[in-house]
Amino acid sequence: xxxxxxxxxxxxxxxxxxxxxxxxxxxxxxxxxxxxxxxxxxxxxxxxxxxxxxxxxxxxxxxxxxxxxxxxxxxxxxxxxxxxxxxxxxxxxxxxxxxxxxxxxxxxxxxx
Amino acid sequence: xxxxxxxxxxxxxxxxxxxxxxxxxxxxxxxxxxxxxxxxxxxxxxxxxxxxxxxxxxxxxxxxxxxxxxxxxxxxxxxxxxxxxxxxxxxxxxxxxxxxxxxxxxxxxxx
Numbered sequence: 001x002x003x004x005x006x007x008x009x010x011x012x013x014x015x016x017x018x019x020x021x022x023x024x025x026x027x028x029x030x031x032x033x034x035x036x037x038x039x040x041x042x043x044x045x046x047x048x049x050x051x052x053x054x055x056x057x058x059x060x061x062x063x064x065x066x067x068x069x070x071x072x073x074x075x076x077x078x079x080x081x082x083x084x085x086x087x088x089x090x091x092x093x094x095x096x097x098x099x100x101x102x103x104x105x106x107x108x109x110x111x112x
Numbered sequence: 113x114x115x116x117x118x119x120x121x122x123x124x125x126x127x128x129x130x131x132x133x134x135x136x137x138x139x140x141x142x143x144x145x146x147x148x149x150x151x152x153x154x155x156x157x158x159x160x161x162x163x164x165x166x167x168x169x170x171x172x173x174x175x176x177x178x179x180x181x182x183x184x185x186x187x188x189x190x191x192x193x194x195x196x197x198x199x200x201x202x203x204x205x206x207x208x209x210x211x212x213x214x215x216x217x218x219x220x221x222x223x
Contacts, residue, residue, distance in 0.1 A: 042116065042214050
């Protein structure tokens with residue numbers, strides 16, 4: 001039982017490049033979330049999904065897109081990376097009944 | 113505007129020196145207040161959920177309490193392994209489980 005797994009763990013991008021971050025959970029959770037964490041700030045919600053095929057915007061969605069084609073996977077895409085997107089990205093999941101969210105280990109992204 | 117504020121930003125303790133962390137919040141309707149622990153380079157690890165004012169939960173040297181406006185995380189006789197950043201988050205009612213986080217309190221416990 002791996003829980004929530006994020007791929008990759010580290011990445012360096014040049015401005016304007018694109019990439020996709022993968023989040024996979026093996027707990028059969030309905031809800032999944034992408035957050036970013038920056039120094040001195042709390043985790044901020046980028047996008048979330050309440051079920052396969054559904055997504056919604058969070059607090060800071062600009063510059064990001066997401067997809068939830070399979071229940072266990074939640075993808076976060078950057079179409080044209082900007083230095084302001086340098087951050088640590090965390091994926092989380094939870095089931096419909098319980099309130100506890102489980103987090104992945106994070107992806108550290110640097111955009112130069 | 114809904115917000116979550118944690119204080120202090122950083123706390124340095126001697127081993128055995130008890131202390132408390134504060135999390136104040138303003139939300140229109142509280143579904144739950146969460147405490148997480150985060151170690152460097154790792155994701156947040158769940159500690160507690162509190163649902164209503166007056167509720168308390170304990171785990172080893174940690175005890176969380178909740179009022180209508182704030183929550184406290186008490187660390188009793190801390191050990192060096194309690195060193196971490198402690199995050200507070202709130203979930204509003206009808207919010208699909210979305211969490212609003214505070215900036216965290218970094219705790220360092222020295223031997």
